[in-house]
Amino acid sequence: MQQRKLLHRRTSPVIWFIAIICTIVAIAVIVTGLVVFIGYLIIRPRVPSISVTQAHMEKLGYHETGQMDTQISITIKAENDNAKAHATFSDLSLFLSFNGIKIAQLTAGPFDVPKNSSLDLPYFVQSSSIPLAPEGMEEVDASLKRNKISFDLKGDVRARWRVGVLGSVKFWGHMACQLHFFPSNGSSLNPPHCSSRSQ
């Protein structure tokens, strides 16, 4: 009598049912994880990004007293390669600096980039009387001698895709690179490879 009851319990259809449900749920979780992961790998190289497409030094003035002034034009391209979703960029903030001294901040308020398109943001940095420390002056001297001057461009941007029912997908991009110019004619040394997209 007792044994029968035990046997009966072991083969309880409720237990089987729960076991099957658990197995299905586990498989569903694994498959969903794989789909999300593969989707991420496919989409990742195409997240909204910003990059420098053009840079030119219009002017470089340097005074023996340790003051520098410069004018630099920079074009930042905001790209949205997604053919299915509009992208909204916000909190674009980049600092241009020379030898550790911040010269200018390039910013942009929220703006939209339609599906599969891009937007060029032209900036013109005009700075007067940047006071240089002695090592900054040495750096300018050395730059003029070797006909190559370098500026740092560094900062962040936020972007998000508006996706129908899901709401939005948010991204955060970071860019840090150097812009090199010929002081003699202001051309940028090489087409700058500055992008928030991880290489």
Ligand SMILES: *[C@@H]1O[C@H](CO)[C@@H](O)[C@H](O)[C@H]1NC(C)=O
């Ligand atoms: C996206 O734009 C490129 C050119 O910029 C074009 O060749 C391509 O067909 C477009 N893709 C879609 C899905 O519209």
Ligand SMILES: *[C@@H]1O[C@H](CO)[C@@H](O)[C@H](O)[C@H]1NC(C)=O
């Ligand atoms: C600027 O000067 C550099 C070297 O001094 C030269 O290689 C480059 O071609 C010049 N660029 C232009 C646009 O003249």
